[in-house]
Structures are given as structure tokens and as C-alpha cells.
Amino acid sequence: MTGIFCPKCGRDVDILYGKVCRQCFIGGKKLLECPAVIHLRICPTCGSVFKRGKWSSGEDEVETILDSVKDNLKINRDATDLELTLTPNKLDYSRYKVHIEAKARIEGVEIDASQDTEIRISWETCDVCSRIAGGYFEGIIQIRADKRFPAQEEQKECIMIAEDVAARAQERGDRLAFIAKTAELREGIDIYVGLIKLGRQICRAIIDRFGGRFTESPKLVGQKDGEDLYRITFALRLPEFVGGDIINVDDTVIEVHSSGKYVSGIDLDTGKRFIEKYDSLANVKKLGRMQDAVSAVLVADEKRIIQVLDPDTYETVTVKRPEFLSAKPGDEIKIIKTAKGIYVLP
Incomplete structure (x- = not known):
């Protein structure tokens, strides 16, 4: 005999918990509470859930069920080291049974509890789906x-x-x-x-x-x-122009690479990069498309200017030499004929 007895039930025990034995201590503590039946409104079209007075975007149906149980579950505020397991079982189209198991410590004493709850679903069209359908x-x-x-x-x-x-x-x-x-x-x-x-x-x-x-x-x-x-x-x-267009901007001929907030491309006179805000462009005129390019023979390269053979007239035409040109006389190059003249393309 240890000489320690529970003042509530009279059992001989080794240790007291809150002045009573373990069984009496646990018997006076409720680890969890959950309604026996939980009613839930779900939209059958998009899975949205009606809670707290409004429709909210939903998740997977099972996740929605488990979340509704957690929302309705009350855990003893003194519980620590809580381990919670929810096991859903679909009964039919609009009913689930969820088995709840919980383990925790209250004032150092291990306590466990279990309970079943039923989820009853009311399938209702949400505000958004109702408007879309209408x-x-x-x-x-x-x-x-x-x-x-x-x-x-x-x-x-x-x-x-x-x-x-x-x-x-x-x-x-x-x-x-x-x-x-x-x-x-x-x-x-x-x-x-x-x-x-x-x-x-x-x-x-x-x-x-x-x-x-x-x-x-x-x-x-x-x-x-x-x-x-x-x-x-x-x-x-x-915009009138997009990537691949050849445009004239304030007397500068540009091959457009991309067009958005900024227009970027290459200055076909110099071969230098071009970039400007779309809103700041003025006097823009479309001259052609990259698809309009034709092949021509490079006749001569004189550093600052080159001569190409016009494939339509077979006449030699002198144009500015762009920085990107790497071809040699006798090679074929791509050119585009526009209202402003002939330009070499990269």
C-alpha cells in the first residue's frame, strides 16, 4: 500500500493529478466536442462553400468536408501535443460520416478521445454560377x-x-x-x-x-x-505593327522584334538596337513585313556603303552598310524593298 488515496473515489494510487487519481482527473476533462450532425452548403458546379454568411471558393470535396469538421470541432483549451486524425467515409451523394480521434496532454496527463459526426450536404448553386448560368x-x-x-x-x-x-x-x-x-x-x-x-x-x-x-x-x-x-x-x-514588321519611326526604318509597353528592334540603317516606349512613338508608318524579304547578291562592300543587285531590275543599288552585315561580295543577302528604298535585313 502506498498510503496515497484518491479523495474522490478512494482508490490507492502512486500519484495524484490535480488532487485526484488519473481516472478521476481524466473523467472530469473533455478533450473534444463536435456536433453529431453538421449541415453544409456546397455548389455542385464549382465546389464553392457557403459559410459565415457568404460563398467562398472551395477545394476538393473531401477537403471541404474535413475543413467543415475542423471548423465545428472544439478542443479543450488546456490541451497540448495534440494529435488529431479525421477519417471520412462517404455514405451517399449528400452524406459523409467522419470518425474523429484525438490524443493530447492536459497538465501532463495523456488523454484520448473519439467521436463520429455526420456531414449532410445541401447542393445549392452559388452566386457566381447562378450569374454565369443567367x-x-x-x-x-x-x-x-x-x-x-x-x-x-x-x-x-x-x-x-x-x-x-x-x-x-x-x-x-x-x-x-x-x-x-x-x-x-x-x-x-x-x-x-x-x-x-x-x-x-x-x-x-x-x-x-x-x-x-x-x-x-x-x-x-x-x-x-x-x-x-x-x-x-x-x-x-x-498596335498596327507587331514583331516582324518593318516600320518607319520619325524617318528611321526599324525591324520590330517585340511590341508592348516598349517597342524594340533594329535600326536597319545603322544596325544598332532600337528601343522606345510605345506611347512616345510618333509619325509611325508600316513599310512591310519580314515575309516580304527577297534574296539579292552583294556586289561590293565599301565599309560605309554597299552595293546590291536589285533582283527585279538587275540594277546595282547603293545602300548604307549596317553593322550586322557579315557577308562578302558575291554572297546572297536578304533585303526588303520599301517606299523608302532598299534595306538589308539581319
């Missing part, structure tokens, strides 16, 4: 190009940019920042957006990549709670 949109982005039709590659990249901007906006919590639909037309693309500010964000992102400009045209479409509702048309115009 054809709701606040703005249309009309993507066109000056004096040409946007290339297929440009159209695909514009759509990718729009989708990326919308995805990042939703990650920041703008659930209505969705793309309702995209219409690909011969003259360009129309992108329907769920938020006006998303339309502006997409326009700015596309202009950062390709250059260009956009304007806004509001149209009154109704009223809600005494406030006017507007639908905005964003008219976005891509």
Missing part, C-alpha cells in the same frame, strides 16, 4: 487591331492573359471576377466579364504585353436599390 456580365472587352485583324497567336494569348488576370482576382477574393464567355470573331475577340474593374485590369494587362490603347463606353441597363446599373464596353485596339 448570362450575367458587367462589361465587354472588344479586342481589335489598327488597320489589320489580330493574328490567331495574338488572340490566343489575349484570352490566356484574360483568364490569368481573372484567376488572380478570384484568388484575392473577387468571386465575381469571372469571364462569362468569349466570342472569337473574324475581326477580333469579345470577352464578357462579370466585373467592370476586371475589364479594366484585363485591358491594362493586354496593353502591357502588346501595347495599344482602350476606351470605355458606359450604357445604362437598369436600376437596383435606387442606383443606376451600367454595362461598359471596353474598345481595345492593338
Whole structure:
């Protein structure tokens, strides 16, 4: 006999915990509490979850179930070294049973507990999916190009940019920042957006990549709670020129490599690199495309000037020698004939 007894149950024990034996100490402590039934509202289309009075983007269905259990689970505030295991079991289309096991220490005493809870799902269409299904949109982005039709590659990249901007906006919590639909037309693309500010964000992102400009045209479409509702048309115009174009900028002939916030390329007179802000360019005229290049024979190289044989007239033409030229007389080189004369291409 140890001489120590529990004042609550009278057992002889080796040690007391909080002035009682281990069994009495544990019996007075509740490690976890969880409702027997948890009700959950999930959108069947996108998996969003309704909680705390609003719809929030959801994850995998099982992860959503486990998160709902954790949200409703109460753990003893004195518990330390907690080990929690949740085991879900799908009962049918709208019900899960989750087995909860927990181990922890309270004032140094190991305690474990287990419980089952049932998750009952109510499948409801969320606010975003409801608007998409109803054809709701606040703005249309009309993507066109000056004096040409946007290339297929440009159209695909514009759509990718729009989708990326919308995805990042939703990650920041703008659930209505969705793309309702995209219409690909011969003259360009129309992108329907769920938020006006998303339309502006997409326009700015596309202009950062390709250059260009956009304007806004509001149209009154109704009223809600005494406030006017507007639908905005964003008219976005891509630049007339793109990579591979030959342009004349303030009397300088440039082969364009890339066009966006900045236009970069090569000065075909000197062979030097060219880079300028798109917005600062003035008196720009398109002279041709790299695809218009033809082969010609280099007749003579006189350091600052060269002579080439015009493949159409077979006349010798004198042009400035660009820095990038490495060919020797007798070699074939690529040239382009423009309204400003003949230019050698890299």
C-alpha cells in the first residue's frame, strides 16, 4: 500500500493529478466536442462553400468536408501535443460520416478521445454560377487591331492573359471576377466579364504585353436599390505593327522584334538596337513585313556603303552598310524593298 488515496473515489494510487487519481482527473476533462450532425452548403458546379454568411471558393470535396469538421470541432483549451486524425467515409451523394480521434496532454496527463459526426450536404448553386448560368456580365472587352485583324497567336494569348488576370482576382477574393464567355470573331475577340474593374485590369494587362490603347463606353441597363446599373464596353485596339514588321519611326526604318509597353528592334540603317516606349512613338508608318524579304547578291562592300543587285531590275543599288552585315561580295543577302528604298535585313 502506498498510503496515497484518491479523495474522490478512494482508490490507492502512486500519484495524484490535480488532487485526484488519473481516472478521476481524466473523467472530469473533455478533450473534444463536435456536433453529431453538421449541415453544409456546397455548389455542385464549382465546389464553392457557403459559410459565415457568404460563398467562398472551395477545394476538393473531401477537403471541404474535413475543413467543415475542423471548423465545428472544439478542443479543450488546456490541451497540448495534440494529435488529431479525421477519417471520412462517404455514405451517399449528400452524406459523409467522419470518425474523429484525438490524443493530447492536459497538465501532463495523456488523454484520448473519439467521436463520429455526420456531414449532410445541401447542393445549392452559388452566386457566381447562378450569374454565369443567367448570362450575367458587367462589361465587354472588344479586342481589335489598327488597320489589320489580330493574328490567331495574338488572340490566343489575349484570352490566356484574360483568364490569368481573372484567376488572380478570384484568388484575392473577387468571386465575381469571372469571364462569362468569349466570342472569337473574324475581326477580333469579345470577352464578357462579370466585373467592370476586371475589364479594366484585363485591358491594362493586354496593353502591357502588346501595347495599344482602350476606351470605355458606359450604357445604362437598369436600376437596383435606387442606383443606376451600367454595362461598359471596353474598345481595345492593338498596335498596327507587331514583331516582324518593318516600320518607319520619325524617318528611321526599324525591324520590330517585340511590341508592348516598349517597342524594340533594329535600326536597319545603322544596325544598332532600337528601343522606345510605345506611347512616345510618333509619325509611325508600316513599310512591310519580314515575309516580304527577297534574296539579292552583294556586289561590293565599301565599309560605309554597299552595293546590291536589285533582283527585279538587275540594277546595282547603293545602300548604307549596317553593322550586322557579315557577308562578302558575291554572297546572297536578304533585303526588303520599301517606299523608302532598299534595306538589308539581319
